[in-house]
Amino acid sequence: MELNIKKRTGQVIFSEYTRGDAVKKTVTMSRNDILFELKDSKLRGRGGAGFPLSTKWMLTSAAKADEKFLVCNADEGEPGTFKDRVLLIEYPELVFDGMVVGGYTIGARKGIVYLRGEYEYLLRPLEDYLEEMRKDNLLGTNIAGKKGFDFDINIVLGSGAYVCGEETALIESLEGHRGEPRNRPPYPINTGFLGRPTSVNNVETLASVTHIVMKGGAWFAEFGTSKSTGSKLFSVSGDCDKPGVYELPWGTKISELLNKVGARDTKAVQIGGASGFCIPKSQFNRTLAYEDVSTGGSVKIFNESRDMLKVLKNFMEFFVDESCGQCTPCRMGNVKLLEGVEMIEKGQYTFSYINKLKDLGRTMQLASKCGLGQSSPNPFISILENFNDEIFNCGNGGTNGR
Amino acid sequence: MLVAEKNALSEEIESYVGKYGNDRSALLMILHEIQKKHRHISDFAQQEVARLLNIHPVEVYSVISFFAFLNSSPKGRNLIRVCQTIACDMQGKTGLVQAIERELGIKVGETTKDNKFTLEYANCLGLCDVGPAMAINDQVFLKLTPEKAVELVSKVK
Numbered sequence: 001m002e003l004n005i006k007k008r009t010g011q012v013i014f015s016e017y018t019r020g021d022a023v024k025k026t027v028t029m030s031r032n033d034i035l036f037e038l039k040d041s042k043l044r045g046r047g048g049a050g051f052p053l054s055t056k057w058m059l060t061s062a063a064k065a066d067e068k069f070l071v072c073n074a075d076e077g078e079p080g081t082f083k084d085r086v087l088l089i090e091y092p093e094l095v096f097d098g099m100v101v102g103g104y105t106i107g108a109r110k111g112i113v114y115l116r117g118e119y120e121y122l123l124r125p126l127e128d129y130l131e132e133m134r135k136d137n138l139l140g141t142n143i144a145g146k147k148g149f150d151f152d153i154n155i156v157l158g159s160g161a162y163v164c165g166e167e168t169a170l171i172e173s174l175e176g177h178r179g180e181p182r183n184r185p186p187y188p189i190n191t192g193f194l195g196r197p198t199s200v201n202n203v204e205t206l207a208s209v210t211h212i213v214m215k216g217g218a219w220f221a222e223f224g225t226s227k228s229t230g231s232k233l234f235s236v237s238g239d240c241d242k243p244g245v246y247e248l249p250w251g252t253k254i255s256e257l258l259n260k261v262g263a264r265d266t267k268a269v270q271i272g273g274a275s276g277f278c279i280p281k282s283q284f285n286r287t288l289a290y291e292d293v294s295t296g297g298s299v300k301i302f303n304e305s306r307d308m309l310k311v312l313k314n315f316m317e318f319f320v321d322e323s324c325g326q327c328t329p330c331r332m333g334n335v336k337l338l339e340g341v342e343m344i345e346k347g348q349y350t351f352s353y354i355n356k357l358k359d360l361g362r363t364m365q366l367a368s369k370c371g372l373g374q375s376s377p378n379p380f381i382s383i384l385e386n387f388n389d390e391i392f393n394c395g396n397g398g399t400n401g402r
Numbered sequence: 403m404l405v406a407e408k409n410a411l412s413e414e415i416e417s418y419v420g421k422y423g424n425d426r427s428a429l430l431m432i433l434h435e436i437q438k439k440h441r442h443i444s445d446f447a448q449q450e451v452a453r454l455l456n457i458h459p460v461e462v463y464s465v466i467s468f469f470a471f472l473n474s475s476p477k478g479r480n481l482i483r484v485c486q487t488i489a490c491d492m493q494g495k496t497g498l499v500q501a502i503e504r505e506l507g508i509k510v511g512e513t514t515k516d517n518k519f520t521l522e523y524a525n526c527l528g529l530c531d532v533g534p535a536m537a538i539n540d541q542v543f544l545k546l547t548p549e550k551a552v553e554l555v556s557k558v559k
Contacts, residue, residue, distance in 0.1 A: 084528075118526075173430060176427050
């Protein structure tokens, strides 16, 4: 491994923190205090869906069961996302302390990190780190001297399935089944891992919790916009001088981000990974926030030299590969959309058929069982609509076509 | 398979069950350990896992067939996985793959005659900022050129 580890600085997540501080503070607080702090912070899930964390933990803590679980979703399979890798390598203290806080808040005694198989090289260092935490009494029994507060974390390795980032598919695979999503409801907060209440949280969400416990929900809410509080880690890749992970407050304009990372001649930005939306140059003044361009943090930059049809083909090949095959709209739909892209590539298409495929995409968005099939038509529709000039009219549609 | 080999494999699987427990939720980690050591999960291993976890062997097979990193038929001793997703694609994964293909004399998805290497594509390895990336077994390599990739492959024993 030769990952370049450099000292990062940032306003929220990359701000100063010492291991164990949040845990020691947590055990002096009541569960309700923590929930109120989280409510004040208005922290929303960082995996992309943006569900308010305080609500999720309130419901999980209110659920009655003999056992509850906290799952850290470190199965970031979305193309172009690598912030969790950086957090787990450089800031494991934030993630694991956040899990202990979560365990205390919802009343779980067991935490599970579902680490994607591609990050197998992180397994050993993270297990060593957990062992150190056990030695410092930050895990185990009577944590930080609090009688009756027991919590431990183990790591389960995924085996290369994109769909397992979906929380119910993740739970299925933890239980030793095929990682096929379940119908929701019932939601995991009531019926999750082994049928017990389970809170599934993104790595970055848990890292944010650690800071909120230390500095308060009001402090966190100062950053970002009124509906999207705090800051976000953006995984920037593609055509720019400085790809990498950036911490920026919500509400940052796309053009500001492009400036910061040294992107030139940018034609398009794919926000939210393969399942996200392709934003053309004309919309670069839009803001990154849950209320405008919502994202799990992936930003892919394409410059003028890139062929958008090839980009789209790569995305659709990915979805055909990764569809779990359980429900028909996703299993068949993605294949049909890919065929459509290949038809355009060969010049053997009719506009009426392409329009039918766009309709099919909209049907998939409604009829698919989980987020994979609901979002996989996004790039197909957004790239064909935003770049129809380039793809269908050889770039002449603007003037010559009139 | 020789009886002695079968017994050794049974013992090995029993030790994994001892480590991760005999509940079905231990299945993924047990399969992962077997896969890591033997590069595949044989029919006999599947039956043993099923017996120890008290589930049907086909349930074990259904999980293996679902996951990209688990396989029931043998592959080469070393697995080369080149990331094919968009960022690595834009940074030159095709040249990388072609160079390795030429050097080993196989195409993507094939295994060399001496059973030393299997070459495959992988979906996003999460190394988009430092691509093109490739994994050899459980190690990852970043910012590769075709030349460097071939050099790394030739160093593998």
